[in-house]
Amino acid sequence: MQAEIIAVGTELLLGQITNTNARFLSEQLNSLGISVYFHSVVGDNPDRLAAQLAIAHSRSDLVLLTGGLGPTKDDLTKEIVARHAGRSLTLDLQAMETIQHFFETRQVPMTENNRRQALVIEGAHVFPNETGLAPGMAVKHEGVWYLLFPGPPSELTPMFKNHARPFLESLLADQHIVHSKVMRFCGIGESALESRLEDLIDQQTNPTIAPLAKEGEVTLRLTSLAKSKAEAEQQMRSLIAEIQSRVGKYQYGWDEETLEEVLVRLLQKRNLTVAAAESCTGGLVSHLITRVSGASQVFPGGIVCYSTGVKAAELGVSPEVLRQDGAVSEAGARMLAEGVRQKFNTNLGVSVTGVAGPEQQEGKPVGLVYIGVASAQDTTVQKLNLGGLRNTIQQRAAKLALFYLIKTVETLV
Amino acid sequence: MQAEIIAVGTELLLGQITNTNARFLSEQLNSLGISVYFHSVVGDNPDRLAAQLAIAHSRSDLVLLTGGLGPTKDDLTKEIVARHAGRSLTLDLQAMETIQHFFETRQVPMTENNRRQALVIEGAHVFPNETGLAPGMAVKHEGVWYLLFPGPPSELTPMFKNHARPFLESLLADQHIVHSKVMRFCGIGESALESRLEDLIDQQTNPTIAPLAKEGEVTLRLTSLAKSKAEAEQQMRSLIAEIQSRVGKYQYGWDEETLEEVLVRLLQKRNLTVAAAESCTGGLVSHLITRVSGASQVFPGGIVCYSTGVKAAELGVSPEVLRQDGAVSEAGARMLAEGVRQKFNTNLGVSVTGVAGPEQQEGKPVGLVYIGVASAQDTTVQKLNLGGLRNTIQQRAAKLALFYLIKTVETLV
DSSP states (O other), rough: EEEEEEEEOOOHHHTOOOHHHHHHHHHHHHHHHHHHEEEEEEEEOOOHHHHHHHHHHOOOOOEEEESOOHHHHHHHHHHHHHHHTOEEEEOHOOOOOHHHHHHHTTTTTOOOHHHHEEEETTTOEEEOOOOSSSOOOEEEETTTEEEEEOOOHHHHHHHHHIIIHHHHHHHHHTSSSSEEEEEEEEEEEEEEHHHHHHHHHHHHHSEEEEEETTTTTEEEEEEEESSSHHHHHHHHHHHHHHHHHGGGGGGEEEEOOOHHHHHHHHHHHHHHEEEEEEEETTTHHHHHHSSSSGGGTTTTTTEEOOOOOOOHHHOOOOOOHHHTSSSSSHHHHHOOOOOOOOHHOSEEEEEEOOOOOSOOBBTTTTTTEEEEEEEESSEEEEEOOOSSSSSHHHHHHHHHHHHHHHHHHHHHH | EEEEEEEEEHHHHHHSOOHHHHHHHHHHHHTTTOEEEEEEEEOOOOOHHHHHHHHHHOOOEEEEESOOSSSSSSSHHHHHHHHHOOOOEEEEEHHHHHHHHHHHHHHOOOOOHHTTTTTTEEOEEEOSSSSSSSOOEEEEETTEEEEEEEHHHHHHHIIIIIHHHHHHHHHHTTEEEEEEEEEESSSSOOHHHHTTTTHHHHHHHEEEEEEEEETTTEEEEEEEESHHHHHHHHHHHHHHHHHHHGGGEEEEEETTHHHHHHOOOOOOOHTTEEEEESTTTTHHHHHHHSSSSGGGTOOOOOEEEEEHHHHHHHHHHHHHHHHHOOOSSSHHHHHHHHHEEEEHHSSEEEEEEEOOOHHHHHHHHTEEEEEEEEOOOOOOOOOOOSOOOOOHHHHHHHHHHHHHHHOOOOOOO
């Protein structure tokens, strides 16, 4: 199956936003074993969209369109695809109900425009919108499937995962399946990871191995082609064991898991709590933990100790350490982690103190960061030299703090 | 002049990276007054790239290509464009010198592959690469300009700004210029903003007005077509005054400014400090402030008071308020803002307490958020009903906290 993705929206051509939907959908389609050969972006213009549909029709079996399903007169995607397929638009009752309910609960009058969002192409398979108003849909025309999605990623992402992906899987059911598994690593760079796995990557055929570096972490995507998911997992088993025997200590999770989710679930399972003392990350570690629903069971709070005065007054960092070692030091990180653990009466305390830049501090270079983890048993401090600009250093330091917490909890008996 | 942008690279179609170059180039071209009508992405495949060039040739006067200029055999862009234009490739001596120098200074042997990077299309105008090895170039074929750029943004961005932009300006020298200004708003929704400006938006010709909603904020882009930047600004002046007379109280900044930058600069200018007490945002307000370099002058720190116990023990929220009103309440927000201001001895205190979801809390609905701002004069509390899922509510609440801080500081005498 050959696919292409057409994004509709003048805001993309003006450079106001980036077409992140194309990346997301490409990743999803590739993980289903569907090859994506083209991306395009067209503005909110009926003639240019129609012309682009004609081009896509001539070269693809599957055309995904994003954007242009909203209530305004700029939103033309449904109309143009319907005309292209020689069909009319019809009211989808379930979508209409969702829209009416939305306006009723908010006690806002519904305009005629909003009714347009409930129109779908005649005979289409409808994808409900769980986080917005405009439904998505799939129609087949002369052997080519057209799938329409809303533009906002917060609507498209759940619609694709919960509705369109199962729909595509059923279309592909009689073919070979492609099964992917992602291994997630932190605390090791991409090139260091690759060099330890070089022979495995060179020999790859089925499963394939694709490394990818993200901000502060690295992933390996393993992809198997097989007759069933069970067969694919069987093919992966020994490869995963071999990878883990070499670099397993850097792995923190699988597939879509984030560091903060893994940490919160692990603390819940072990019935443990943590508090955070953050200097250079300024609250990012705490915020990442509280992004996870259920965080309140494991995280009472933290101190953002950006100034030296707060480090001393709130967390008991001694004047002697501040004078001799400075706030950015192993002793500083240790006292902050221990201080916050004591203050919040938690099982664990984590601290981050470093130089995010752009200026050096206490004569210490930009990128020098200490991360402390205190438990009832002991306190460990990691010294790091992180690359990048200010915000990258903050992001990397926060992710590493979560990673060291996970690794500490894993070793607690 | 009608332009389109073609990105070449299988990694984009696999969803491994996002096509941020298209956004950057679109913004640049629009700011030059060049309309962008299409974006496309094709893989490293000679036939599909040639077919895409034929499509582009039929509908655009200016075609920008990114990627595929590197040393490997996957890098085909130059070869295919040369064939499309009926030209051959020739060695560019300056590029060759740069490449030789690169390998000499690193004492790494140069491979034959690297020599390929110094080849350019016969008769092309060459753009030097200041941050990498492969030069860019411009060639004209049957009235259509083709501009080729390397794929890595770190190479493309300076090449475009320093070489291609002046080149395009010289092509456009006899035409009009386009000047844009962005007004940034918070605390008002897109539709509410639009309805207050409906007549202005309906009448728009020159300048044009384009609203855009982002997470927790709205922007208006005003764009003028004129003979000079001064004339464009003159055309905008009365429109800006009219917009500000209607919705000025929601404006916080201009162009690329963020809420946190505006806040930190304003506090610096007024010589004021702030501390934060965060419940449902879990440290995000503090982190956003510390993203801005120089934040340490105005922000000593904050408390992440995720649990009720921390609210009481660290910030003096009274048992009576917690029992009668609950932690998510106007009285709670007030005590948190005043408590953190006192604890950190700052001029201002900000607090965020609310229900981020997915579960309701204290019998209060998801999305209910109170934001308190305490100063020496008084304490104000805003009650909000925010839409969206957990992380969206956190993002919106944090941005609104920054916005109310800005508005409070602006009113302080």
